[in-house]
Each structure stands twice: as C-alpha cells, then as structure tokens.
Amino acid sequence: MSGIHTRVDTEPQLAEMLEARKARRSKPPYIPQRDGDVTALLQSFFAKEEPESQVGDVARIGGGASKEQFVFSLAKPGGEKRRYVLRMDALEGITETSREREFEILKAFQGVVPVPEPIWLDADASHFPTPAIIMEFVEGVTKPETEGVSVTGLGTVLGDPLRGMLAPQYFANLAKIHNFDWQAAGLEHFSAPLADPKQPTRWLIQFWKELLEQDAVTKEPLLRLATQWLEDNVPDCDNPCVVHGDYRTGNYLFDEESSEVTAILDWEMSYIGDFHADLGWLLQPVFGSRIDGVFRASDIAPPEEIIARYEEASGNKVDPAKLHYFTVFNAWKSYILVSALGMQAARTAHNHQDVLLTFLAATGPMFVDELARLLMMEESQ
Known part of the structure; x- marks a missing residue:
C-alpha cells in the first residue's frame, strides 16, 4: 500500500539512523x-x-x-x-x-x-x-614517522623490530574486545541480537544493504549478486560479542620510543555480532603490506599466523567457512563505503573531505575484483 513505510530489519538504533539520514539528503552543502x-x-x-x-x-x-x-x-x-x-x-x-x-x-x-x-x-x-x-587527547602515532605519506592504514609498513613489538598487543587487545562481557556492561544504545543465531549477521547485512540502496551512484551487477549471496548464506552466531568494526593498523596509536599501544581508535562502527567480521576486515589486502613476496595483514603477520595467534590469545576457534563469509562481506562493505556512501557525500557536497572521498572511490573496482574472485571460489567448490 502506498504511504506505508516498512522499517529495515536491522538493529533498532541503526534503523532510526537510516531514517534520519534520508531527511538530511535535501540539505544544502556542508x-x-x-x-x-x-x-x-x-x-x-x-x-x-x-x-x-x-x-x-x-x-x-x-x-x-x-x-x-x-x-x-x-x-x-x-x-x-x-x-x-x-x-x-x-x-x-x-x-x-x-x-x-x-x-x-x-x-x-x-x-x-x-x-x-x-x-x-x-x-x-x-x-x-x-x-x-x-x-x-592521547599521545602517539599511527605509523612510523619514516614510513612515508601513505593514507593512514592503507599499506602501512611498520617494519622490524616495531612489528614484532606491536604484534602481541595487537592480538591481546582484539581478544579482550571480543571476550568483553557486553551484557553486563549495560550498553543502552546497543540492542542484543539474541532472537535467533542468524539475527546478528542478518541485522548487519540489512543495514549495509539499505545504505547501498540509498547511496548507490552506479548500478554494479556484481554487488547485487554479492548481496544475494550474503543474504542466502547468513551463518549462525552462537556467541555474539563486541565487534570493533574497523580494527586494523592505522586505527591504534603507539609510542615510537616504547612501542606501547596508547589508544585504540575509531570505534564508531562497533556493534554486537560475530567476531569473524573483525578478522575478515583486518585481513583485507588493502590494509596489508607485501614485501619480498610475503603478505602481512595490517603489516603484522601473514594470514595463517594472524589466525593462529588470535586463537591462542582469545581462546576463540576460527571457523574457516565463517571467515570466508565475512571476507566476502568486508569486500562488499568496503565497496559500499568508498563507492556509495563516500561518493554520494562528495556528490552532494555534504562532507568537508570531498577530495579525499573522491580519491578513495578509485579503490571501488579493486573491491569489485576481490568480490568476483571470492564468489568464483564459491562456484568452484
């Protein structure tokens, strides 16, 4: 029936945000x-x-x-x-x-x-x-001062011995985040996705799907295929935890003299969900380095070592099928970030960083290519 709006099946607080952002679309330039x-x-x-x-x-x-x-x-x-x-x-x-x-x-x-x-x-x-x-204000840097002028977190090279000194803290802090007792913390502005095992990830997918539909600048057929695959293959999440949402090198500060992590930053995308989502995010190629043929996720360690050290630090067992699901999800999410939300914000002049947003949109084809590779892996199995 016309005139009736159906609220998106996502976390209630996020559903309200989705509605509020529609009203801002018609505002004049920021x-x-x-x-x-x-x-x-x-x-x-x-x-x-x-x-x-x-x-x-x-x-x-x-x-x-x-x-x-x-x-x-x-x-x-x-x-x-x-x-x-x-x-x-x-x-x-x-x-x-x-x-x-x-x-x-x-x-x-x-x-x-x-x-x-x-x-x-x-x-x-x-x-x-x-x-x-x-x-x-917390003192610290996100990358070595000698590292160069790369965008923070994109291909940052920590190098040795700094990499080896930061790595134990990297895994210990992520383990503490995922093992945090969020139900005892009284998080009033977060809803508990406990209705069924698929609700945490179903809520997540629906939120980002709505953002894609609101902000898509171009119609990318592969994104529609990826969206359908994600909806059809939602895994169970038996023990929802706090997911940071953007855990990677570039989003923590450290003291260059002591190599001590002084602050973990950028919690704004955090939610209650599946810990595999954070792993799939930090393993993305765009956040890593490739030196002498060795790929290190977030320039911390190769993927196999990342998983082993995370399991040891957290006590959480990584499920390869779930990790693959969230690897697909994060490539899909990244495209939405740079080629939908970022481009639309620049297009409407609703952000102070329109040049940076336009620059980041150039990475969109890279995420489309990654999605094609990942979905082809599914077809070949």
Whole structure:
C-alpha cells in the first residue's frame, strides 16, 4: 500500500539512523568549520560546562573521511591545562554512525583496553552545529614517522623490530574486545541480537544493504549478486560479542620510543555480532603490506599466523567457512563505503573531505575484483 513505510530489519538504533539520514539528503552543502568558529563554539560550551576555564590552541586534525576533528587545550582555574579532541559529524560521510554509541562504547572499555576517555557528549546538536563528542587527547602515532605519506592504514609498513613489538598487543587487545562481557556492561544504545543465531549477521547485512540502496551512484551487477549471496548464506552466531568494526593498523596509536599501544581508535562502527567480521576486515589486502613476496595483514603477520595467534590469545576457534563469509562481506562493505556512501557525500557536497572521498572511490573496482574472485571460489567448490 502506498504511504506505508516498512522499517529495515536491522538493529533498532541503526534503523532510526537510516531514517534520519534520508531527511538530511535535501540539505544544502556542508560548510567546513573554521578554526575561529570552532574556538567560539568551544568557549561558549565550556562557559557552561567548565566556568572560568580557557580554550586555546585549537587546530584541525588531518585525515578522517566522516568527522571533522579538532584538537584544543582547556586551561582550568589553578593552572591545570589538558588537551582534548572534538569530533563533529558532517552531514554525510563514508560511514553512518552515532556519537551516542561511540561515547558509550568508549566508556565501557575504559580500563579494558587502551582507549581515549570520552568526557562530553552533544548527541542532539543542542550546542554544536552537528552531533559531537569531546574526548581526551592521547599521545602517539599511527605509523612510523619514516614510513612515508601513505593514507593512514592503507599499506602501512611498520617494519622490524616495531612489528614484532606491536604484534602481541595487537592480538591481546582484539581478544579482550571480543571476550568483553557486553551484557553486563549495560550498553543502552546497543540492542542484543539474541532472537535467533542468524539475527546478528542478518541485522548487519540489512543495514549495509539499505545504505547501498540509498547511496548507490552506479548500478554494479556484481554487488547485487554479492548481496544475494550474503543474504542466502547468513551463518549462525552462537556467541555474539563486541565487534570493533574497523580494527586494523592505522586505527591504534603507539609510542615510537616504547612501542606501547596508547589508544585504540575509531570505534564508531562497533556493534554486537560475530567476531569473524573483525578478522575478515583486518585481513583485507588493502590494509596489508607485501614485501619480498610475503603478505602481512595490517603489516603484522601473514594470514595463517594472524589466525593462529588470535586463537591462542582469545581462546576463540576460527571457523574457516565463517571467515570466508565475512571476507566476502568486508569486500562488499568496503565497496559500499568508498563507492556509495563516500561518493554520494562528495556528490552532494555534504562532507568537508570531498577530495579525499573522491580519491578513495578509485579503490571501488579493486573491491569489485576481490568480490568476483571470492564468489568464483564459491562456484568452484
């Protein structure tokens, strides 16, 4: 019947986000925030939150294809001065996420793994122009200073001995994330997909399928085939866990002198689901390195070693069939990120990083090729 809308069969909080983003599509172009305007916004915000404190040293943080980010200092009466990071939504970006969920998951993992502490939240944009989160600034780098000018996380080369020093932390932190007792954590902005064993991944697929349908710039036949395959082959998930959603080299900070991981970043795509999804993501070729014929996922280790060391650290047994499923899913998801969401955000001028988004869209054919290879493997079996 006309006029009746059927809500997407996905996590309720994500379904609300899908509806809200439709209303933003008709808005005028997004104007990036100027440093002076951000300074004024922060000063007026802290005039209420931290009276008599002084905002200073406001500077834009480079990178990021979805949020505007600024670092600033806050000097409180008595001389205490600390640095913080402001993350504000653009109208659209390469992902569709919630600042409430990001704030909540960061709070939940305090003391579990190294993460920035979220301090203030403006979920409904009552003060800032768009939803925003302010968290502590953590010292560290995402790649060696000598590594070059590659986009963070894309083909980063850690090299030895740094690789060997980071690897144990890499596996230990991922194990802690997946073994975290999320049901005891009281995550109010996350729904428990416990109705049946397929619900966690069914919700996931439907969310990304809707994003593809909303934002597809071109009709890619192979994406339709991959979507159908993913829907037809949803695996059981008997023990849902927190999935980081973007766990890879480039999304953690480390101290170059001590090689200690200081913070795991970019939790905005986290959800409750199957741990194989994180493994399938970090194993993607685009995030790895190939040196002297050896491929290392996230430049940490070859895939077989990644799986063995993850199993040892976590106690979770990796199912090859499920890992293959989420390898297909992540190639499909990556295409949606760069060639649908990213391109649409650039096309509508709803993001401050339109040049970067257009650049990333050039990787779309690579993910189509990967999907073709993976689906052909299915046909040959």
